[in-house]
Every structure is written in structure tokens, then in C-alpha cells.
Amino acid sequence: MNPIATFKAQTPTTFRASASIVGTLLTLVAASWLLSPSTDNYLVLAAGATIAIMGLSILTGGSGQVSIGNAGFMAIGAFTTAIIGTHNAHFFIVGSLLAGTAAGAISGVIIGLPATRLRGPYLAGMTLAFAYVMQPFIQSFGSLTGGSGGLYLNELTTPHWFASLVGDSDNLIAANARYQSALAVLVAGIALFFASNVMSSRLGRAMRLVRDDEVAAELVGVNLAKTRVLAFVISAAFAGLAGSLLTLIAASASPSTYGLALSIELLSLLVLGGMGSIGGAIIAGLLSAYSGQLVGKINSLFGVDPYSNVGANTKGIIFGVILIVMMLAAPTGLVGLAKKVTARLRVVAARRSARSLSHG
Amino acid sequence: MNFLTSHFMSDIFLGATNGVLYGLIALSLVIVWRATSILNFAQGAMAMFATYLGMTMTEHGLNFWLAFALAIVAGFAMGGVTERVLVRPLYKRPEINSIVVMVGFLGVLESAASAIWSSSPRVLVSPFSQNYFQHGNTTIDLSPFALFQIGAALAVMLGVGAIFQYTKIGLQLRASALAPEVARLLGVRVNRLLTFGWMLSSAAGVVAAVIITSSSSIFLTPSVMDGFFVFGFIAAAVGGLESPVGAIVSGLLIGLAQQFLLDYAPSGLSSFAPVVILVVALMIRPQGLFTTTKARRV
Numbered sequence: 001m002n003p004i005a006t007f008k009a010q011t012p013t014t015f016r017a018s019a020s021i022v023g024t025l026l027t028l029v030a031a032s033w034l035l036s037p038s039t040d041n042y043l044v045l046a047a048g049a050t051i052a053i054m055g056l057s058i059l060t061g062g063s064g065q066v067s068i069g070n071a072g073f074m075a076i077g078a079f080t081t082a083i084i085g086t087h088n089a090h091f092f093i094v095g096s097l098l099a100g101t102a103a104g105a106i107s108g109v110i111i112g113l114p115a116t117r118l119r120g121p122y123l124a125g126m127t128l129a130f131a132y133v134m135q136p137f138i139q140s141f142g143s144l145t146g147g148s149g150g151l152y153l154n155e156l157t158t159p160h161w162f163a164s165l166v167g168d169s170d171n172l173i174a175a176n177a178r179y180q181s182a183l184a185v186l187v188a189g190i191a192l193f194f195a196s197n198v199m200s201s202r203l204g205r206a207m208r209l210v211r212d213d214e215v216a217a218e219l220v221g222v223n224l225a226k227t228r229v230l231a232f233v234i235s236a237a238f239a240g241l242a243g244s245l246l247t248l249i250a251a252s253a254s255p256s257t258y259g260l261a262l263s264i265e266l267l268s269l270l271v272l273g274g275m276g277s278i279g280g281a282i283i284a285g286l287l288s289a290y291s292g293q294l295v296g297k298i299n300s301l302f303g304v305d306p307y308s309n310v311g312a313n314t315k316g317i318i319f320g321v322i323l324i325v326m327m328l329a330a331p332t333g334l335v336g337l338a339k340k341v342t343a344r345l346r347v348v349a350a351r352r353s354a355r356s357l358s359h360g
Numbered sequence: 361m362n363f364l365t366s367h368f369m370s371d372i373f374l375g376a377t378n379g380v381l382y383g384l385i386a387l388s389l390v391i392v393w394r395a396t397s398i399l400n401f402a403q404g405a406m407a408m409f410a411t412y413l414g415m416t417m418t419e420h421g422l423n424f425w426l427a428f429a430l431a432i433v434a435g436f437a438m439g440g441v442t443e444r445v446l447v448r449p450l451y452k453r454p455e456i457n458s459i460v461v462m463v464g465f466l467g468v469l470e471s472a473a474s475a476i477w478s479s480s481p482r483v484l485v486s487p488f489s490q491n492y493f494q495h496g497n498t499t500i501d502l503s504p505f506a507l508f509q510i511g512a513a514l515a516v517m518l519g520v521g522a523i524f525q526y527t528k529i530g531l532q533l534r535a536s537a538l539a540p541e542v543a544r545l546l547g548v549r550v551n552r553l554l555t556f557g558w559m560l561s562s563a564a565g566v567v568a569a570v571i572i573t574s575s576s577s578i579f580l581t582p583s584v585m586d587g588f589f590v591f592g593f594i595a596a597a598v599g600g601l602e603s604p605v606g607a608i609v610s611g612l613l614i615g616l617a618q619q620f621l622l623d624y625a626p627s628g629l630s631s632f633a634p635v636v637i638l639v640v641a642l643m644i645r646p647q648g649l650f651t652t653t654k655a656r657r658v
Contacts, residue, residue: 066459068401114639120455121399122601122642124463125593128401129635132590136631260586264467271460309478316471323464327457328449 016196024189028182041177042289047184048246050285051191053270054278055238058195061276062204063231064211065115068263069127070239072134073111075258077104077240079138079145082253085153093156097187097244104240105233112232116225131263138255150254153247156180180249187245188285191238196278198234207231208276261316268319271326274333283334291315370501371619377506378591379615381568384513385592386599386607387520388564393601394537395557397455398447401462404585404592405469406442406562407569410434412477414570415484415580424487428570432563439562443555473582481579490576509571516567517608520560524604533557568592591618594634598641610641 027043056070077100084096111130115123138145145151158172158179166178198204206227209217218224247253265288273284287294295315296306304311330337385404392400400406414431418424446465450458488505524530535543536550537557544550572588573580595614599606617637621630629636 060456064456066456068459068463111635114642118642121393121459122597124401124459125399125597126635126638126642129590129594129638132586133632133635140627140631260583261467261470264463267460267463268467310475313471313475317468317475320464320467320469320471323467324446324461327460327464328446331453331457 016200017193020189020193020196023192024185027185027189041181043181044184044246044249044289046285046289047181047188048242048249048285049266049269049288050188050281051245052239052242052266053273053284053288054192054195054281055235055242056266056270057273057275057277057281058198058207058238059231059235060270061274062199062211063207063228065228065231066120066124066267067127067232067235068124068260068267069111069129069131069134070235070266071258071260071262072127072131073104073107073236073239074243074246074262075134075138075253075255076107076236077101077243078247078253078258079151079243079255080104080240081244081247082151082153083144085248086151093183093248096248097241100244100247101237101241104243105237107240108233108236109229111236112229115232116228128260128263131258131260135255135259145255148255150252150256153251153253155251156183156249184245184249187241191241192278192281195238195281199276199278203227203230264323265319268323271331271333272322274335274337277333277335280333280335291319367623371623372616373501373506375616375619376612377502377509377615378618379612380510380513381572381588381611382591382595382615383608383611384516384564384568385588386595386611387517387604388561388568389592389596390599390601390604390607391520391557391561391564393596394604395533395554395561396443396447396451398450398458398462399593399601400558400561401459401589402442402465402469403561403565404569404589405466405473405582406438407435407565408580408582408585409469409473410438410562410566411484411569411573411580412473412482415482415573416477418484424485424574431566431570435563435566436559439559440555442562443558447558448551470582477582479582481581483576484570484574484580485576486571486574505575509575512567512571516564520564521604523560529553529556591615591634594638597638 052070052074055073056067059070060066080103081096081100084099111127114126118126139148155176156179158175162179162182163172163175166175206217206222207230209220209222210224210227214224217227243253243258269284269288270280272287273282274280292315295318298318299306299311299314304314306312326333332340389400389403392398392403410431413434414427417427417430422430442465446461447458450461486505486508488503488508490503490505492499492501492503494500522530524534532543532548533553533556535546536548536553540550568588569585572578573584578584591614592611595611596607598614599608599610601607614634614637618630618633621633625633
């Protein structure tokens with residue numbers, strides 16, 4: 001079975017726009033009422049992971065190219081923002097986010113160009129090599145990037161209007177946390193809107209056609225090379241934005257964050273959520289943010305000391321097992337699984353009503 | 361100044377030693393690729409895991425050679441089990457599935473190794489000296505240990521070549537890789553041979569991992585094979601993924617290129633070099649530098 005979700009026909013742009021706006025606002029309102037400032041940090045992590053996974057989803061689910069190197073693009077976005085931030089005390093949030101995104105996109109062109117001629121495992125191997133060399137590459141420019149220690153920025157502080165809006169004017173730590181998570185959710189909302197536009201645009205359809213049938217794509221006039229590179233560029237731009245956002249809010253960037261393990265984690269979460277779907281990316285992002293807590297629960301359930309060798313590696317083992325099991329048993333991810341279950345329930349319900357009709 | 365002790369020759373020796381190791385890993389990837397059209401992303405991690413088993417044996421007082429042999433046996437077993445359990449369900453699936461499963465297996469093995477043996481570096485001591493040979497009062501950048509590495513790698517390469525070229529099982533392996541249906545009709549137990557291909561590849565990888573990590577400058581850690589796998593993959597890809605000879609030759613070339621870059625290029629460039637080499641080589645010849653026709657000898 002093909003692991004990639006087929007994308008539904010056109011939904012109107014107005015619907016996508018309003019869905020993104022409503023979704024973002026709902027998340028923000030729910031977050032500011034329900035969550036305490038300490039849990040707001042999870043929202044930031046979830047937003048960052050959702051953006052990165054969405055980018056990977058466009059590449060893998062959309063155009064069928066697998067990347068094990070998106071952590072490398074995240075590192076590029078992260079360090080672009082960090083370098084800007086350390087050199088300018090008063091930097092614009094939007095500007096540094098855009099710079100991180102642009103840096104990701106540019107590196108996506110460089111890594112994506114060979115993708116026009118590489119297939120499947122070759123391409124995946126090349127992105128793996130890219131992710132592997134990224135860490136020493138960043139460290140080798142120690143004067144600029146801070147070497148293996150990385151860079152530290154000033155913390156992102158809330159403007160006064162926001163603090164008074166959320167009613168935390170007297171508690172600046174809480175107000176800052178809320179401001180940071182609101183910013184992260186807002187950026188994720190914009191990114192997801194862009195993603196849904198890409199997926200249902202002419203480019204998105206071209207990507208899926210290239211993925212499913214290259215010959216047919218060429219026959220209807222799709223430029224294979226251009227489409228492949230563009231998928232890479234978009235994916236890398238999303239990764240760059242995610243790295244940039246996480247850096248801005250964590251106020252630090254370290255090369256060791258963006259290693260091979262993160263790339264594998266992104267891929268696991270993508271497969272778990274479901275490739276090529278926006279809902280899948282959101283589920284995966286939330287799972288990523290709360291994975292630490294979930295793993296903690298699992299550790300305590302089995303009586304594993306979280307600071308022991310075993311406890312510290314439960315997460316890695318679980319992520320790897322998820323990748324294997326999902327791919328062998330449910331290649332369409334949680335979203336696909338849910339679709340399958342609802343379709344099955346609908347059939348059962350239809351049968352039941354048919355039976356009651358015939359008996360009635 | 362003697363030619364053997366010159367700076368240039370020192371780069372050649374160091375580069376060739378690494379290059380032979382890359383070639384061995386590349387060869388092991390090629391065996392699996394030819395047999396099952398799957399790129400084994402977990403190859404380095406499988407070899408690392410078997411090496412840890414061997415290292416544990418030496419910590420319990422077993423001699424290096426016996427532990428080495430046990431690690432190879434563990435490698436054979438892991439290759440077989442992996443093929444039967446993880447890889448077999450993937451044969452008729454899109455290639456994206458096999459990539460994801462093998463990457464997942466890589467993650468599981470590295471985390472499991474950290475869980476069992478911790479991620480702090482361990483030492484595997486080989487019985488060979490790593491002191492460089494002396495030539496008069498200058499040194500040649502070759503040690504008995506480097507010769508052991510090159511010798512062991514060459515022995516495995518020749519052994520694998522001999523199995524493919526001169527044995528019945530090798531002939532059957534080539535047949536089932538080239539035309540599985542016809543081979544099956546002619547009475548070749550294709551499934552068993554695919555398992556054997558994975559066992560052989562995994563064991564070759566273990567030899568590479570043991571001779572890499574028994575160096576006194578490279579410690580055994582769960583991620584020790586990551587870099588070697590990347591270079592091995594690059595060698596295999598540059599050589600064409602299908603060609604064993606291509607894999608070995610490009611392994612050697614990449615080892616040399618890396619050493620010269622380390623020596624003469626700025627550090628940023630030399631760390632990024634593997635990707636550049638791969639991209640440039642594949643842009644020039646996407647099918648690989650050493651693949652000429654569909655029909656191959658080995």
C-alpha cells in the first residue's frame with residue numbers, strides 16, 4: 001500500500017484561509033485560558049515541530065522524495081537567526097524569521113538541484129550525508145557560529161500591549177511565556193495556511209503527479225526538474241522557518257540540537273501523523289512537543305529510572321519502533337488510519353440501516 | 361628527504377587506509393542493493409551493535425580474535441534475522457517504505473546500544489601496534505595496525521568476490537539478483553539466497569566496524585559508524601550502487617580525496633566535502649562512475 005495520503009480535490013482558498021485563521025485564534029484563546037505559562041513552552045515546541053514536519057510532509061507526501069536531512073535545513077535557519085540576533089541587539093522578529101526562512105530556501109536550492117537527477121534511496125542517502133556534515137560545517141566557522149557551544153540571544157520579551165491584553169502586566173515572566181507561545185502559534189498558523197495553498201495549487205497537483213507517474217506528468221507538460229527542486233525549496237524553507245522560530249524563542253542555537261537524531265525524529269513523527277496531510281502535521285507536532293512527557297509516563301509505567309541508560313534512550317527506541325511498525329502495519333499514518341476507521345464505520349452503519357430497512 | 365616519508369606519501373597512506381574501509385562498507389551496501397534493491401541505512405548501526413557484543417566479550421576476558429569471530433557470527437545472524445523480519449515484507453512495496461523502515465531500524469539500534477552499553481566511549485584493543493614504522497630517523501605514516509586494517513578489508517573483499525565468482529551459491533545469488541523469476545523456475549531457492557545476501561553483507565560490515573573501532577584513536581560509541589556509513593554510502597553511490605568493483609575503487613578515491621582536502625582545504629570546505637563529492641559525481645554520471653552496461657561480471 002502506498003503510504004502517502006491522496007489529497008482531496010480543491011477546497012476554496014477562502015475556506016482554507018478562514019480555517020487557518022479560526023484554527024490559530026482558537027489555539028491562542030484556548031492556550032491563554034487553559035494553559036499555565038509553564039506549559040506554554042510545549043506550545044512553542046509543538047508549533048516549531050509542526051512547521052518542520054509540514055515542510056517534510058510537502059516534500060515526502062507531496063512530491064514523493066524522502067529527506068533524512070531536514071534537521072540540516074533547520075540548523076541553517078536557526079543559525080541565520082542566531083547570527084543576526086547576536087550582531088543586532090534590536091532586531092525585528094519578522095525580519096529574522098524571514099531571513100531564516102530565506103536561508104533555508106537557498107540551501108534547499110543547492111541540495112535540491114541534484115535531486116532532479118537522483119531517485120529514492122540515492123536522494124535519501126544524499127540528504128543523510130548533508131545532515132551529517134552540517135554539524136561539523138557549522139562548528140568550523142567558530143568565530144561566527146560560536147563553535148560547538150553555539151550562540152545565545154537576548155530573550156524575546158513581550159510588548160506592553162500584549163502583557164496588558166493577557167492580564168499579566170504584573171507578572172512579566174508569565175507574560176513573556178504567553179507572548180512567545182502566541183507568536184509561535186501565529187507563525188505556525190501562517191505556515192500551515194501557506195502549506196495548504198501549496199498543496200492545492202497547480203504546483204501541489206504537479207508535485208503529486210510527478211510522485212505518482214512521471215511519464216504522465218511530462219505528457220501533460222509538467223516540468224519534472226523544476227517541480228522536484230521547488231518541492232525541496234519549500235520543504236527547506238519550512239525547516240528554516242522552524243529552526244529560526246525555535247531559536248528566537250529559546251534564545252539560543254546549538255549545533256548538536258540539529259543532528260541525525262532530530263532528522264530521524266522528524267521522519268518518525270511525519271510517518272506517525274500521516275504524510276501529505278495538514279492534520280497529520282499538527283498531530284505530529286503536538287506529539288513531538290509532548291513526547292518527553294509521554295516517554296516519562298512510559299518510563300514510570302515500567303519502573304525505569306529516567307536518568308539511567310535505558311530511561312534516557314526510551315524515546316529513541318520508541319521513535320524507531322514507531323517508524324518500523326507504522327510503515328509495515330499502517331503506512332498512511334494516524335490520519336489515514338482514522339480515515340480508514342471512519343470509512344469502515346460508515347459501511348457498517350449503512351449495512352445496519354439497510355438491514356433494518358429490509359426487516360422493517 | 362625520502363619519498364616514503366614525504367608529506368605527500370603520508371596523505372596517501374592515511375587516505376588509502378580510510379579509503380579501504382569506506383570501500384568495504386560500500387561493498388557491503390552493494391551486496392544488499394544488488395540482491396534486494398534496498399539501501400540498508402541501518403548497515404553501520406547493525407555492524408556497531410555486533411561490535412559492541414564483541415567488545416563485551418573482550419571485557420569478560422575473551423581474546424581479541426575470538427571476540428572478533430563472535431562479532432562476525434553475530435553479524436551473520438543479525439543480517440539474516442533483519443532480512444526475514446523487517447525486509448521481507450517490503451519487497452513489493454514502494455521504495456519509500458523501505459527507506460523509512462531502515463532509518464527507523466538505525467534509530468532503534470543506536471538507542472538500544474546507548475541503553476545497554478551507555479553512550480560513553482568504550483575501548484576495543486587490537487593486538488597490533490599503532491606506532492608508525494620508522495625509516496631511518498623519520499616516520500612513515502603506516503603502522504602494523506593500519507596494515508592489519510587494510511589486510512582484513514582486502515581479505516573480505518577478495519572473499520566476497522570469490523564467493524560470487526567461483527561458488528555455486530554465488531552463481532545462484534547473481535542469478536536471483538538478475539532474474540529472480542527465471543532463477544526460481546530453474547530451482548534456485550531465491551528467498552533463501554536473499555537472506556544469505558543480507559547475512560554476507562552484514563558480516564562484511566561487522567568486519568569493517570571491528571577494524572575501525574579497534575583503533576586507539578577511534579572509540580566505540582553508538583554513533584561511531586554514522587560518519588563511516590555516510591562515506592561508505594557516498595562511495596557506493598559514486599561507484600553506481602550496483603558495482604562491487606566500483607564501490608571499492610570509489611571508496612579508495614574518496615578516502616584519498618578526503619585526506620588531501622583535510623590537509624590543504626579550509627576546514628569548512630573539508631567538512632562539507634563529502635556532499636560536494638557526491639553531488640558533483642552524480643551530476644556528471646547519475647548512474648555511477650563505474651556502471652557501464654546492464655550486464656555485469658561480479
